[in-house]
Amino acid sequence: MKKEQEKIRVGISIGDLNGIGSEVVLKTFEDSRMLDFCTPIVFANNKLLTFFKKHYKLSLNFQGIDSADKAIDGKFNVVNTWKENVKVNFGKEDKKIGEYAFKSLEAATQALRENKIDVLVTAPINKNVIQSEKFNFPGHTDYLAKELEGNSLMLMVGEQLKVGLLTDHVPVKEIANVITPELITRKVTIIEETLKKDFKVQKPKIAILGINPHSGDSGVIGKEDEEILKPTIQKISEKGKLVFGPYSADSFFGSKNYKNFDAVIAAYHDQGLIPFKTLSFGKGVNYTAGLNRIRTSPDHGTAYEIAGKGEADFHSFKEAVFSAIEIFKNRKEYLALTSNPLKKQSKKL
Structure with a gap:
């Protein structure tokens, strides 16, 4: 019998490596209390995140895994989406870096489609350098509309x-x-x-x-x-x-x-x-409404001008994680109620 999943599995695409994505992701989970709310699963590379961890002088530990379904609750999991070393040049546009941003997004989206993760939170991409034969879209929203069922709509969510x-x-x-x-x-x-x-x-x-x-x-x-x-x-x-x-x-x-x-x-x-x-x-969150899966992101971009300086504010990304968790719970409750009218009626009484 499969062990019941206690925490929501939050898949994370790493975004543009030359921007602030890695910084806001790591800073969000530097607070170990975040692991009480979810199981984070980042699609990137263990060695690369170790580099970012040292660069930003952070202390969180990683659990390297080969597949999202091997994620361990209570750990910060990193799916090794590629093996080769990647050269990071903070604040620089780089088509090669765009390729790795897409590799991360593609792997995370596939895991979401296969229910290996429950929700997806995307770090910012550079819409110019990520363009390729596989990614010919104005942004995340249109790509996810193609990959996941439904008609997507960008919904900005604030308090x-x-x-x-x-x-x-x-x-x-x-x-x-x-x-x-x-x-x-x-x-x-x-x-x-x-x-x-x-x-x-x-x-x-x-x-x-x-x-x-x-x-x-x-x-x-x-x-x-x-x-x-x-x-x-x-x-x-x-x-x-x-x-x-x-x-x-x-x-x-x-x-x-x-x-x-x-x-x-x-x-x-x-x-x-x-x-x-x-x-x-x-504190705002970008939510892709209208899909059969849940995706959120922070309300900012790659912020090349401060990339690598340790100055990035991670609160919007943190809100994106919390929003994804809340929406997942709300949708699960809604589907349970609408599929069981008697349960809905008893709740009203």
């Missing part, structure tokens, strides 16, 4: 704010052409479902921001809000979903209107991420 995007890594000049009634409906559906099953929100209330300044001012500044957003929001609302908007983005956050909603959907990347990172930077 008081959750921001999803209608379009993520799309050039500004193409945004209006990409947003369609079908896209809006699909994104609203994903966010509503993830709020219910991953964040325990029974009746999600969602705000949608306008595409144009002042939501188009009744068509004076662009017609997309009047002709696409408003009628689509109306149709979604008629189906019983609590979806409101479009709201003028320039005043929505400053007026704290976001506090009246469980999630906000921004029309494009910077419209949503600038206010989110202003309000939550350092």
Whole structure:
């Protein structure tokens, strides 16, 4: 009989080795109390992490393993994803380093797909140097959408704010052409479902921001809000979903209107991420909603400018680990309740 897994197995892709990924990963688990919450499994190389450990003068110990299913509870496990030595040049873009970032991500994703890990937390990659025949994507979100079942959506999660995007890594000049009634409906559906099953929100209330300044001012500044957003929001609302908007983005956050909603959907990347990172930077988490597996990441990039200096703040990565654990538990409970209506009814009583 297989021994019951006591702790959630958190798989970790190491990201760009010339950035701050290794630093924030190791600093997060330097606190041995983290091992009370989960079993970390890093996809990298034992010798390489020993180098980082010495460089940052840390004291945590590693358990080298050949496969994620050999991970030991109570240990910081490292799956030796490659054997060769890797030369690290902090703060430098390097296509070779991009290859190792992909090796780590590919192995971690496979382990997630095969249930050898329960959740995946990804350290930052350099989207330029990781590009190859196997990775031809704007970022993690699109890659995982291909590898895992579901329609992915980038959802930024903070203590008081959750921001999803209608379009993520799309050039500004193409945004209006990409947003369609079908896209809006699909994104609203994903966010509503993830709020219910991953964040325990029974009746999600969602705000949608306008595409144009002042939501188009009744068509004076662009017609997309009047002709696409408003009628689509109306149709979604008629189906019983609590979806409101479009709201003028320039005043929505400053007026704290976001506090009246469980999630906000921004029309494009910077419209949503600038206010989110202003309000939550350092503690925010990037969650890939809409998949059949759980993936989170910190809300920052490779930060080459401070790589190797020991100055990186690890709290966003730590929050990403805790968020993945919480979402895993919430989803497990939701699936148990929805698959057993009698249990759900007894809980209400």
